[in-house]
Amino acid sequence: MSSPEPPSDTPNLTAVLLTPSGRGAVAVIRVHTAKPAHSDLPAKVVDASFVSVSGRSLSEQPVGRLCYGHWTGDSTSEDVVVCRTDESTVEVSCHGGRAAVNRILDSLKAEGVLIVDWQTQQATISSPFDRELAEATSQATTTRTAAMLLEQATGRLKDALTHLLELDLAEITPRLAELLTFSQLGLHLTQPWKIVIAGRPNVGKSTLINALLGFERAIVFDQPGTTRDVVTGMTAFDGWPFQLADTAGIRNTDDELEQAGIQRARRTVESADLVCLLLDTSCPPTAEDEELLAEFNGSKTDDVPPTIIVAHKADLPDQWAESNLDEAVRVSSATGRGVEKLISTIVETLIPKIPPTSTNIPVSHRQIQWLDKAWQAAKADDVALAKVAITNCLSGAVFVDEAAAARHGSHI
Ligand SMILES: Nc1nc2c(ncn2[C@@H]2O[C@H](COP(=O)(O)OP(=O)(O)OP(=O)(O)O)[C@@H](O)[C@H]2O)c(=O)[nH]1
Ligand SMILES: [Mg+2]
Structure with missing residues (x-):
């Protein structure tokens, strides 16, 4: 087997583990040179350890041909599939366990290949x-x-x-x-849409965020003023990413700690993409509910994010019959009724039009x-x-x- 050129001449010959480190079925290591004059080197350094079942070295193979064989070491041998993916790049696919990956990276290093992270290698490959x-x-x-x-x-x-x-x-x-x-x-393909769950204390905001997330993220308690800080959780609806934020119940209070929580709740609302305003329709409307409704509902100004009104605790008798809540989504976090409807309303509000495939x-x-x-x-x-x-x-x-x-x- 031919030996590669001296490492000191090949500072741009790099190898990177493309798959996440840790246990996995298959790992992929990419060996690449950024110097067109040395484009044969990745195949040569791989050939130093690779023995194909066909008996032909990788350097003799055309770009795109998959070659099965063994990666030979001091006392071990790994099954690998190698391929020249372009003129100056080779990909080595091996067992996904750490031991196999480390053995291959170690032998590449011994051949003078610089082991780097993918961002570093990418910087030499692409614009x-x-x-x-x-x-x-x-x-x-x-x-x-x-x-x-x-x-x-x-x-x-x-x-x-x-x-x-x-x-x-x-x-x-x-x-x-x-x-x-x-x-x-x-x-939003890289940043989740931010949804804030707001309302006066005890309307069931924390219970709803738990129902939407599918696990007990926030503390639920039957006393008003339970949630003081902003509690967030990540989830996906229909394959779109969302960050949900539970907030302190908004009301007039002399408690300084609660006031600080309410201020945070309001700041979180200002930076949200969508607010779910919760009303507890199992109790008659309070002045605070009315104030919040006036602030969010129908205002649709630039200062207030789009708002979905949620008539919550819908498993209990409705005490808001007189009020005009036609547009509200009726939800019971206790029974799960209406949760799916709320999710689809959220998705339709934030993503009214889905780009067809092949959209730029x-x-x-x-x-x-x-x-x-x-x-x-x-x-x-x-x-x-x-x-x-x-x-x-x-x-x-x-x-x-x-x-x-x-x-x-x-x-x-
Ligand atoms: N019947 C019924 N009770 C509910 C529902 N959702 C929440 N509750 C109850 O309402 C009470 C308050 O729930 P929380 O989720 O803590 O309310 P919150 O709005 O987060 O309250 P604060 O954090 O104090 O603002 C608890 O006793 C919950 O069990 C529901 O859908 N139906
Ligand atoms: Mg709460």
């Missing part, structure tokens, strides 16, 4: 734009969002933006508008800001400026809001 998308994909918390991010990361978004550069003004403007349609959803979606603030700038320029008939903004989006340039900077007197 800043590709890295931004790869990073976003790694932050996905559900299969649905991961699949959508992966679609953008594997060339969809880049191709769409590159194509825009070839278009004229009449074509570019509607395409940019289309691209921005799902920009808010794009941001920007996924970061930076991308959206450049595309918005391009759209503004296109609307003002400045196609050259629009294309500069698209080019900046593709190059990974940081977005600088020049108008805002000028307002603050700074020079860029």
